[in-house]
Amino acid sequence: MKSRFMKFLALSMSAVALFSFASCGGGTDPESSTRPSESAAAVFDPSDPTAPSQTQDEAAGETPSPTGGNQQQSGSGGTGGGNASGGNTAGGSGISGGDSQGGGNNSPGGAGGTDSTPTFDNTRLRIASYNTAAPWGSFWQGTASGTRVKLFAEELKALAPDSMGVQEINSDWVGKLAESAPGYAYYGVKRGGDKNEKESEMSGIFYLKDKYDLLESDTFWISETPDVMSKYPGAGCNRVCSYVVLKNKQTGFTYAHLNTHLDNASEDARILGGKLVAQKAQDLNKKYGGSLTTIVTGDFNQYLTSTACAPLLDAGYKSASAVNPNAENMPTYHGWGEYTSGHPIDFIFYGGALGAQSFTIHNQKTGSSYTSDHWCISADFSIQE
Numbered sequence: 001m002k003s004r005f006m007k008f009l010a011l012s013m014s015a016v017a018l019f020s021f022a023s024c025g026g027g028t029d030p031e032s033s034t035r036p037s038e039s040a041a042a043v044f045d046p047s048d049p050t051a052p053s054q055t056q057d058e059a060a061g062e063t064p065s066p067t068g069g070n071q072q073q074s075g076s077g078g079t080g081g082g083n084a085s086g087g088n089t090a091g092g093s094g095i096s097g098g099d100s101q102g103g104g105n106n107s108p109g110g111a112g113g114t115d116s117t118p119t120f121d122n123t124r125l126r127i128a129s130y131n132t133a134a135p136w137g138s139f140w141q142g143t144a145s146g147t148r149v150k151l152f153a154e155e156l157k158a159l160a161p162d163s164m165g166v167q168e169i170n171s172d173w174v175g176k177l178a179e180s181a182p183g184y185a186y187y188g189v190k191r192g193g194d195k196n197e198k199e200s201e202m203s204g205i206f207y208l209k210d211k212y213d214l215l216e217s218d219t220f221w222i223s224e225t226p227d228v229m230s231k232y233p234g235a236g237c238n239r240v241c242s243y244v245v246l247k248n249k250q251t252g253f254t255y256a257h258l259n260t261h262l263d264n265a266s267e268d269a270r271i272l273g274g275k276l277v278a279q280k281a282q283d284l285n286k287k288y289g290g291s292l293t294t295i296v297t298g299d300f301n302q303y304l305t306s307t308a309c310a311p312l313l314d315a316g317y318k319s320a321s322a323v324n325p326n327a328e329n330m331p332t333y334h335g336w337g338e339y340t341s342g343h344p345i346d347f348i349f350y351g352g353a354l355g356a357q358s359f360t361i362h363n364q365k366t367g368s369s370y371t372s373d374h375w376c377i378s379a380d381f382s383i384q385e
Contacts, residue, residue, distance in 0.1 A: 118183075120211045122251045125354065125381040127320075128161040129297035129346055131261070131333075131374035134173040135199045142369045143336055149173045151371040153180035155362070156206065159378055163207040163246065165259030165297030168372075170200050177206075185209035189219035192229040193238040201237075203261045203298065205244050212246035215254065219243075220280065222262065222273040232272060236265030241277050241298075245284065253383060255293035255352070256284045262308050264301050270308035274300075278311040281351070293352030293383075299374065303343050304328070317349040320379035324359040332361055336373050346377050354381040 132152060137143035152173070156164065166188075174186055188204020207214075220226040222239035231238045241260035248254070260277055263269035277296060285292045296317065302308040304319055313319070321327040321344065331342035350356065362376040 118210050120208070120250070122248060122253065123383055124357075125255070125383055126159070126161045126378060127257070127295050127297065127348055127350075127381070128159055128164040128376055128378040129166075129259070129299075129348055130155075130164060130376040131167040131299045131346060131372060132169045132173065133372040133374065134168055134170045135201075136168075136373070137336075141336070144369075145172070147369050148371050149176050150180070151367045151369060153177055155366060155371060155376060156181050156184070159362075159376070160208075161206075161378060162211065163205055163244070163257045163295070165203070165205050165257065167203050167259070167261035167299045168201050169204060170202070171197060174202070174204070181206070183208060183210065185214070187214070187217045187244050188242055189240060191221070191238040191240040193231060201261070203240050203242050203259050205242060205257055205259050207244060207246055207257070211249060213249055214244055215247050216245040216284075217243065220276065222260070222269060222276060224272075226276060232263065232266060232269040234266040235263040235269040237263065239263050239269065239273060241273070241280065243280065243284070245288070245292075253293075253353075253385060254288065255295060256281070256288075257295045257297070260296075260298040260300075262298065262300050262302070267307065270300070270302055270306070271311075274308045274311035278315045278317075281312075281317070282315070285352075291352065293354055294350065296349040297347070299333075299346050301345055303345060304347065309347065309349075312349050315351075317351045318356070320348040320350055320356045320359045320381075321377075322359075323356045323379075324361075327359055327361060330361045330363065332375050332377055334363070334370075334373060334375060336370050337365075344377070346374060348377060348379045350379075350381065353383060353385045355384050356381055 130152070132148075134145060134149070137145050137148060149172075153176075156177070169188065171190075174188065177184070177186070184206040186204055186206050188202035190200045190202055194200045219240050219242040221228065221230045222235075222241065223230040223232045229238065239261060241258055243256055243258040245254065245256045258277055258281060260273060262273040277298075281294050281296060285294060294317070296312060300306070300308045304321070309319075327344060329341070330344060331339055332344040332346035333339065333342075344361065348359070356379060358380045360378050362378065365371075
């Protein structure tokens, strides 16, 4: 009898642990906080067991809805202005490894076939952004993290983007994706301030390692001291922007991809984030000759008309969502299927030698579980060099 009671007690305590998590700030913005807090920062190297543990993120309140409409051709945008932290040439990366993956023949950037020499469509660029909610989910509700990382790997390989910005990803997912999506390399830095490794968030970037050389990568914090691990006063969590500069191995086409996750609790932190990202984009543009194609992805925790997005739009960048007339009224945050109407808070901005051809909010479940509490978004561009 005592043995049965102890087993029941242990099971009950495990269930409580699964449903208990602290909050990362107390914001009530589109993605308000129902997640945990923070910890230290460093470039994640899966071969380094001493890499410090880090943050997590917020939860939210937006909405999912109907499927995306057809897209139309769109012009390219200009470039932004200002300064953020400096970049490191071929800066620390995360995972890579394995041979090139097979990809859809009509997927831009997808590796074709199974031989050792993949073929790529070099006339187009496919970009994606995904808030993965890696540390979160519930075993009891069928959204356990271990199940969802497998779904994410399937979606990544099926979509075959040239690069994908990911938010709320942790070292556990990055390590597993090194095996399940070997066609991709990864760069990301832990934002710091989190209580354990599981809840440690990176806003990193996956890119096709057989198609692109990594020219530069770096990370800065959305704070008053962007060059060091830090948090903006009043922000819910440490926030970062990571970026890579990629060069096509066959054509030399080069673009920068910046990826961020702006704060859920502080309007001022979001405004600063928009400004710092736009400033860094211009820094890179000047560094690479004034005509660098630039992509900015992320969860902005506000709508397109917000103060967070304004610095990028004012700098001449365009949102790829403009080519999809339905996108404005389609949520990208759905709260594990809870929200079926609303507006997007995840975006893909672009400037330079690109023409937007399509923008899609992938708002359909691909398996028995939701892959995340956000939908993946993607955009196809023609390269206009």
